[in-house]
Amino acid sequence: MPDYKELTKEATGILTDLIKINTVNPPGNEIEAVKYVAKLLDREKITYEIIESESGRASIIARVKGNGSKKPVMMMAHLDVVGVEPEKWKFDPFSATIKDDYIYGRGAIDDKGMAACELLIMLEMQRKNVPLKRDLILTLCADEEAGGSKGIEFLVNKHLDKIKAEFVINEGGRIIVNEQTKKVGFVGIQNTEKVPVNIKLVAKGTPGHASVPLPDNCIFKLSKAQARLADWQPPVKLNETTRAFFKGLSRSATFPESFYMENLEHPELGAFCAAQLTKKEPILGSTMRNSVSPTILKSGIRSNVIPSEAEVNLNVRLLPEEKLEDFIQQLREVIKDTSIEIVYNKPEHPDSPTSPVESELFRAMAKVGQELWPEAVTVPFMSTGATDAAYLRAK
Numbered sequence: 001m002p003d004y005k006e007l008t009k010e011a012t013g014i015l016t017d018l019i020k021i022n023t024v025n026p027p028g029n030e031i032e033a034v035k036y037v038a039k040l041l042d043r044e045k046i047t048y049e050i051i052e053s054e055s056g057r058a059s060i061i062a063r064v065k066g067n068g069s070k071k072p073v074m075m076m077a078h079l080d081v082v083g084v085e086p087e088k089w090k091f092d093p094f095s096a097t098i099k100d101d102y103i104y105g106r107g108a109i110d111d112k113g114m115a116a117c118e119l120l121i122m123l124e125m126q127r128k129n130v131p132l133k134r135d136l137i138l139t140l141c142a143d144e145e146a147g148g149s150k151g152i153e154f155l156v157n158k159h160l161d162k163i164k165a166e167f168v169i170n171e172g173g174r175i176i177v178n179e180q181t182k183k184v185g186f187v188g189i190q191n192t193e194k195v196p197v198n199i200k201l202v203a204k205g206t207p208g209h210a211s212v213p214l215p216d217n218c219i220f221k222l223s224k225a226q227a228r229l230a231d232w233q234p235p236v237k238l239n240e241t242t243r244a245f246f247k248g249l250s251r252s253a254t255f256p257e258s259f260y261m262e263n264l265e266h267p268e269l270g271a272f273c274a275a276q277l278t279k280k281e282p283i284l285g286s287t288m289r290n291s292v293s294p295t296i297l298k299s300g301i302r303s304n305v306i307p308s309e310a311e312v313n314l315n316v317r318l319l320p321e322e323k324l325e326d327f328i329q330q331l332r333e334v335i336k337d338t339s340i341e342i343v344y345n346k347p348e349h350p351d352s353p354t355s356p357v358e359s360e361l362f363r364a365m366a367k368v369g370q371e372l373w374p375e376a377v378t379v380p381f382m383s384t385g386a387t388d389a390a391y392l393r394a395k
């Protein structure tokens with residue numbers, strides 16, 4: 001039995017150190033964090049390789065050997081973090097201040113906490129000389145927050161042999177603690193994620209002087225299309241993951257939410273249940289369907305000139321199995337204006353299959369969840385956001 005108290009102390013120390021190394025992306029400069037990790041690996045004589053996609057944009061791949069009877073398993077996390085608005089922070093975001101058992105710092109949860117835990121697991125495996133069937137790989141990446149082209153995408157394209165594994169454990173998933181009971185209500189193991197894509201609606205009209213209103217004013221046209229979109233809710237579409245998710249969640253939820261969750265696909269009640277849940281928890285609304293959020297609106301150059309063009313950017317999150325063309329067709333039907341152009345590129349994130357729930361890794365994680373929190377349900381989980389795991393699932 002590992003000494004969890006000691007390990008917690010050590011993990012806290014590693015996390016604190018990692019937070020103090022500023023890896024805001026851009027510019028990232030993950031090399032500084034990589035050097036720190038390398039020092040700890042050196043101490044335990046663990047072999048590793050540092051790979052720079054460009055100067056300063058480093059990832060590190062370490063490996064502890066198994067006996068080779070099974071294929072490797074990889075632990076993965078990203079070392080870069082998003083930017084900060086320091087004036088909105090109670091503590092210096094790079095101080096890793098500890099208060100009431102919480103560590104405050106940029107990247108504490110996304111994703112340096114995960115990096116610290118995975119690193120410690122690797123160190124501990126080596127120290128204790130734990131016999132392994134599988135090679136254990138640790139990959140700490142650059143550039144996740146900017147899409148991963150200088151991190152995991154680079155590794156997949158150029159160094160796949162170094163990270164080939166049967167299973168990968170990456171960020172995502174959720175453990176939700178019930179606010180009232182303080183007990184873990186559910187353990188969500190993320191096995192798939194939605195696909196982000198930006199779609200523009202472009203309305204065109206005759207330009208002119210504002211003193212003479214014109215019937216085809218592009219701003220009015222676009223506004224009408226947007227109003228129709230605002231009143232539209234894409235239909236509920238559950239997949240294997242979200243069906244199991246809602247079913248599991250309903251067991252720890254209270255009435256009436258539990259009832260709504262159980263009846264999302266009911267032929268008569270489904271729409272009502274979906275609407276109620278969406279109102280209560282917008283993230284559940286996004287989990288059950290494709291989603292659309294307008295994010296950028298552009299038009300006009302002068303206050304007295306009717307512009308010739310108006311456009312809105314729609315940030316769309318497609319369900320993993322959804323075909324973009326089918327969704328575009330739905331959009332066309334909703335906005336009911338054939339003169340509005342719909343402009344889009346194919347999603348930047350690769351189309352990637354859902355990781356199966358019937359797997360050794362999923363079962364192992366569910367078992368651990370059960371041991372740690374016997375009262376909680378363990379369910380597969382689809383993230384509404386996107387991570388760099390899509391690049392690996394695609395392989």
Ligand SMILES: [Zn+2]
Nearest residue numbers: 110111144171
């Ligand atoms: Zn992250």
